[in-house]
Amino acid sequence: MIDYKKFTLSNGLTLLVHKDDSTPIVAVNVLYKVGSRNETPDKTGFAHLFEHLMFGGSVNIPSFDQPLEKAGGENNAFTNSDITNYYITLPKENLETAFWLESDRMLNLGFSKKSMDVQRQVVIEEFKQSYLNQPYGDVWLLLKPLAYKHHPYRWNTIGKEIKHIEDAKMEDVKAFYKKYYNPNNAILVVAGNIEAEEILALTEKWFGEIPAGKKIHDVLVQEPEQTESRFQEVYRDVPVDSLYKAYHMAAHGTKDYYIADLLSDILSNGNSSRLYRKLIKDEGIFSELDAYITGDFDPGLFVFSGKPADGISLEEADKRLVEELELISNELIPSFELQKVKNKLEASHIFSETSVLNNAINLAIAESLGDANTVNLEKEIYAKISAEEIQQIAQEIFQPKNASTLYYRSNQEKNATK
């Protein structure tokens, strides 16, 4: 159970405070409701590039990191399709430093040319390091546009191509900031050994005077139902073939989303899960195989990724995987199997709650989806899911016409297995 208090400032900023007296550290999390889904197709990678620029100094504070480090703090951030999230952990005694820093970069960013030039280059290196210079690194650059033809999820958060990042201009960046980086588009969560009244006063002091921005009404193109199975194969300089399959599924927070989440656990969470036990351990069809959901705010993907064992072809492995998906669509799962994944899920939640930063981030994400209290209701939602509901969702998701399959073939296989 994560207790919290919620406040809304007159400029629209949402504040959540969670008290945890077991730690000397305070977590300060600021979530902006903007991600790569808010970008336009000709300027992708922007939300993430912008995340980098947020560390380039604000109008009153030339360096973001230095004063924080001096206060014994540390920070980082992540961007995904739906949100951009910044977080700080620091000793409770120096909490106000975080308010000073976060409020100033919400008030007005520095926009130095130097920061823009350098961060553009850093992001290009990140693009190379994570997506291009890794075996299988470009999988998501292929899989997303295969599964999505219309929705902005068809490009990756890092961007469609390096060129979009190279071409980013200062005026675009400023417009982006003006539109999305406003108190009414942000959620502040503070967690630690603190009192709500004290935090509310600090929030009023530092964030209260920041003017609200215009209300945002981005209309995102929704993905129409997929009507035919899709297939792509590529050859790459990797040692082993790899199989990817993506199926469309429900949006984060809906009932069907939770059922699909449980379904993915039945299939592949833990050493006793179906796919791991049958296809890896018993039959040796795959050497690794995972099933997971992307968890996007708009309808997301149910993904399988696996490497066939030595001597097994992609076609054979694919066929055997699909048979398992048919099985779970056609037969009710035994009650002990369902109870087992529920138990495991409940335990994972409790373990995750031991981290004050996790709690802060989870509250912020749930609030941005509509209600922070969802973090406390989820246990009940999962507990109620029945075997029949799982079967029904499996039938809906695992239809051949709903699948996008990628064969990622090795062009050096013969050498590597010798």
Add this chain to the structure above:
Amino acid sequence: MQLNRNSAPKIKTIKEIALPAINKSNLSNDIPVFTINVGTQEVVKIQLVFKAGIWFQSQALEAFFTGQMLEEGSTKYTAAEIAEKLDDYGAFVHKKINRDNACIDIFTLNKHLTSVLTIVADMVKNPKFGEAELNRLLEQEKQEFIVRKQKVTYIAQKQFSALLFGENHPYGSSAKLEDYESITPALLKEFHQKYYGSKNCRIFISGKVNESTLNLVNKYFGEDDWGSNTLVKTLPVNANSSTNLKHFIPKENVLQSAIRMGKRSIGRNHPDYFALSVVTTLFGGYFGSRLMSNIREDKGYTYGIYAGIYPQIQDSSFIISSEVGADVAQKALDEIRFELKRLRTESVKEEELSLVKNYISGTFLRTLNGPFALGEVIKSLYEHGLPEDFYQQYLNQIHNVSPEDIKGIANQYLQEDQMIELVVGKK
């Protein structure tokens, strides 16, 4: 009142660290147990540590596969049963086989502690080492290895350890593809017989711990002696750093090159360690470090560059690591050397120094944050033979480090012309 946004709120320097009490006791069979009772959730982490790491193996992968096979079936349970029961209780077992130790971490809800220990005790004491299970696991791991060794980072990391310690040293050795062929059930059984015994075991417990936790641990691991009766000794091995300082492993078609630079160094029980850690943090240990400011934030050559001391139990090393654009590898190397030289020759400004000290103090608080992190900390203190008040001493010491000390330490330990350099990729 008009808010003054130009000046920072007052900050407090962290001068004291309150480590929760560490309780030391012995099980009936004399296994030492260290417990730390913290946290609000009804969960516990139990760590069984054996001197059974790479240091003790006679051939590559022996220690690793012995540890991995514990979950693949025991006298009482098949692999499938172990997996099923642990999942049903929502418990996690992590096997961490490192250069020095084998560590079995058990995470469980308190309400399932008895059931979980019943299974884990049998796994640890009576593993089956079945041939079919082993062959399957070998196939799985071999494929993963084949993929891993494509990565410039992985090649650099393995090769650099060999350059620092010599490829026959336990800290420098690494597995080759053919080593997977010589792992047999008999070999692993023998290794297990020798090293996984009560005489060679320590236990660390953190989370919500009470007397019944200890009683249960005693019931499953403490009542009788189990495993080998011989005390395991850590025999010394000579380390031979490469005398040739510049190394290059070319790799075609790469966009980035992996860079490593460093040398063997002092460990956490050396009197200079505290000052040296201030220097290495300032140099490359945090986001605002000299290396990051220059090579990432000024030049944009990399997504990240780090440097630090890596203290292992028998030896330590100082390592700088980064992946940089393939066309700027040499420029990045030049900048690293420039920054190393600057440490020795230029006096650091008081402001930068105090920032680094404060940053390190904050890091301690984060390291000591949460029940499981605390468990890791006490384990590490004990395994490295450090006193309980190590972090408090550390904190006191770093605040005394002066700009003169920084120069002196850099001259003594971080001479740029004594560093071994490795580039994997293009140069």
